[in-house]
Amino acid sequence: MRHLTRPQLRNCNTAHFKKRIRLLRAAAIVTTTLVTGCDGLSDDSTDNNNNANNTEIVDIGTIRTISVNGTVLSSLPQNPLNPPEASVALGRMLFWDPILSGNQDVACASCHLPEFGYTDGRRRSAGVGGVGSGPARSPGQIGQITRNSQSVVNTVWNGINEFGVFNPNTAPMFWDGRTTSLEAQAIEPILSREEMRGDNFTEAEILTEIINRINRVSEYQAMFETAYGSSQANIGNVAQALADFQRTLVANNTPFDRYLRGDTNAMSNAQINGMQEFVEHDCAECHSGPMFSDFELHVLGVAEANGLNTPDTGNGNFAFRTPSLRQLAFTAPYFHGGQEVDLNDAIDFYDNNNNSDNPNVANNQLDPDFRNIPNLNNNEINAIEAFLSALNDGAFDRTRPDRVPSGLNVGGAID
Ligand code: HEC
């Protein structure tokens, strides 16, 4: 991916940083020890090619960490990657344009709306034939899909570890991590019968169909020319533009991030206390790193989503990917099938961690890190909820374009 800046690692001595974190763990320091990560975003635009095995490790530095009882929590980087403007502008149009769906009625934005933190506010998403937006959207004949919509905010950082290192090519996507990278992810909803494709085109036909459509719109021709030096769309540059646009949707200035950057008043006492409870109840065993996710799969035995004829098996083993705990104020309902509408109830779920809620998952299949969570009383649940409220940043880009180049309804049939 030519556009990603590739900072020079020598500006950020990761080995040294790791050692400091190990020392901190050993010291078991109680809260509020601020540790500066590696500073300085070094933009080396000449060194911009993937290396031989097609991996690209990005370390943009500037994350900060805090050791709570020896467990390290990390802020998000302050400097987002800056994908090329023309590609972002094009991606924004494609994201909102139902031209990408078989019946030209569903856009990416139909299920990823700014007012719901770029989810759809529903337990389970409704794609093809759906009308309206949010919980009130009525599903079409094909019905709802099996899963809860994930936010695309901060997905630029999917896969980031506690040292601020991540790899856009291997960034895990979806509740079961079955796809990696934003580029590869972008094709999947277009191919999906329930989400965007519908019944008028086969999987083998749909990509050619949408590319031909886009290439007939002169405004798109001009935008592709500016962004990629050729007026012709292809599935590669469509995916690239969608990925680049999503990389600009960031929310990295939460009270927690500001607190770690030195604003000691940014978090309330209740939130600081909740941070302690969060660590003491082992939440950070999985909800770790700047995204509060290890991006690994875990079996929690969450109950089946309502109304599913066949169980959602996750990766085949009822394991689901740890979601980020950022932006939860905007992204209810929670869990892979929207099982919990209320955040307090979602936290309370962890008090019953010895019994599987899913008849297909035996108790002894539950993740050990889940089973080891100490009991939670109401005060502790409320404290953790207070901490999670320090992980919201409402200042993300909520732009809804006035029009899209195809002239179709902006966002699909959402009004
Ligand atoms: C019908 C609703 C719907 C539409 C349309 C839709 N999505 Fe999604 N999106 C979802 C759901 C549901 C998930 C989780 C799916 C899963 O885990 O299998 C998801 C997941 C994602 C993710 C993964 C986020 C993460 O952290 O793993 C990204 C990125 C994304 N969508 C972007 C897009 C783009 C780009 C488009 C348009 C090309 C699109 N979506 C169209 C509902 C939708």
Ligand code: HEC
């Ligand atoms: C063993 C790993 C693990 C531990 C420990 C853990 N979680 Fe989770 N968490 C997950 C996974 C995996 C999911 C998604 C499960 C699903 O949807 O089936 C999840 C989902 C959530 C959600 C829903 C988020 C959303 O966007 O839907 C919340 C809230 C949450 N966890 C909070 C906590 C809290 C609070 C604790 C500590 C009491 C905790 N977690 C401990 C792995 C873990």
